[in-house]
Amino acid sequence: MAGNIYESRWSPPGPALLFCPADRPDRYEKAAQRADVVILDLEDAVAPDKREDAREALIAHQLDPDRTIVRINPASTGEARRDLAAIAETTYRVVLVAKAQTAEEVARTEMQAIALIESPAGAVNVNEIAAAPNVIGLMWGAEDLVAGLGGTSSRFGPQESEPGTYRDVARHVRASVRLAAAANGLFAVDAVHLDIADLDGLRAEVLDAVALGYQATACIHPSQVETIRAAYRPSDEQVAWARDVLAAAQEHSGVFSFDGLMVDGPVLSQAHAIMTRSGE
Known part of the structure; x- marks a missing residue:
């Protein structure tokens, strides 16, 4: 397995990674034109009853595999197995494994994998996940993480200290992901900034990611792409x-x-x- 996985090890060709729902093929090309990398999403962005349509669209409307990642459902699920069967009919070779929890389940994808650390179990096991033979990068997610803790918000509110910034547990996971990636020679992708209109907050967050050695930042809207690129670009x-x-x-x-x-x-x-x- 390892020989095929690493025959051509993928890395992001630029810092702005844009999510695109896989059941919206009408948006594929637009996303590819705007961002450095498109993440075709078969998980959260697609309603469960639309996932089969999304897989069919994934096969029928293929983008450049060098600039495309496919986010699959959690690796231990039947949905993930169906996702991987669909990907096998394409030229895509990199998957983003949603809610990665153990090294073993990520390795079972048998593809170059970016492990998305967004659950308490994934956060606790991040060092072991980073060492899995097919893991080429790590990303983290704040909202699923906090939901898994039984919490309500990853960021401080307007009336709290440091409004708009991450709470300590999210900061801890963000730092842990960066450390695990560096210790294992992997690239690291910073989490999305959900407030689309808050470009100043996004820029501040990306500048901090750059200072910590993150290589890319994911985003959910094309309007965020240039802010990300500009912040990663040195003066x-x-x-x-x-x-x-x-x-x-x-x-x-x-x-x-x-x-x-x-x-x-x-x-x-x-x-x-x-x-x-x-x-x-």
Whole structure:
């Protein structure tokens, strides 16, 4: 299994991943034109009685497999097995496994998998899930997580401290997902921002994701795409700094000083990350 899975290991070609209901093939091409990657959703975005229609649409209206992910239902369910049977009739090779809870169930998909950590069990088992042989990335989700806790909101309300920001348990899972991804050499995708009109809040959240090393952010509306792209794109000043630091490093061995900043391995890694995001 592993040889086929990793023959061409997929990674996001850009930072903006847009969800699209799989039972709406009329939206497929529009989503592909707007976003870096389309996530064709067979789970939450599709009513249970429409899932067979969604699978038929998935087969009949195929997008570029290099820029498409299919979100399947939880891997232990019959719905997931039907999802995978439909995907087998396409050229898609990457699945987003909803409500991933164990490494074993994700591995059973036998596809390159992004494990979506959005349940208490998944959050507790994230390190083991990240080590599964077919997992290429991790993503997390706040609302299902809080629902699984018996809670009512992942964010502070208008009358609470830090209105609009995540509560501590959501922050903990967000950090855990990023750590598990980094420890296992995987890419990490940040959760959606549900308030479509709140582009300022989205930008702040994406900038924080960039600072933590997230490689992409998922979104639910095309209007959010450019905000995500812009926040992941380093400024001209950042690129110039990174280029100059890396050039200076060629003339030094070990730690050195650059514009009053001590430069060592971690600083050089940050400079490389900026250059990677710039596309240079």
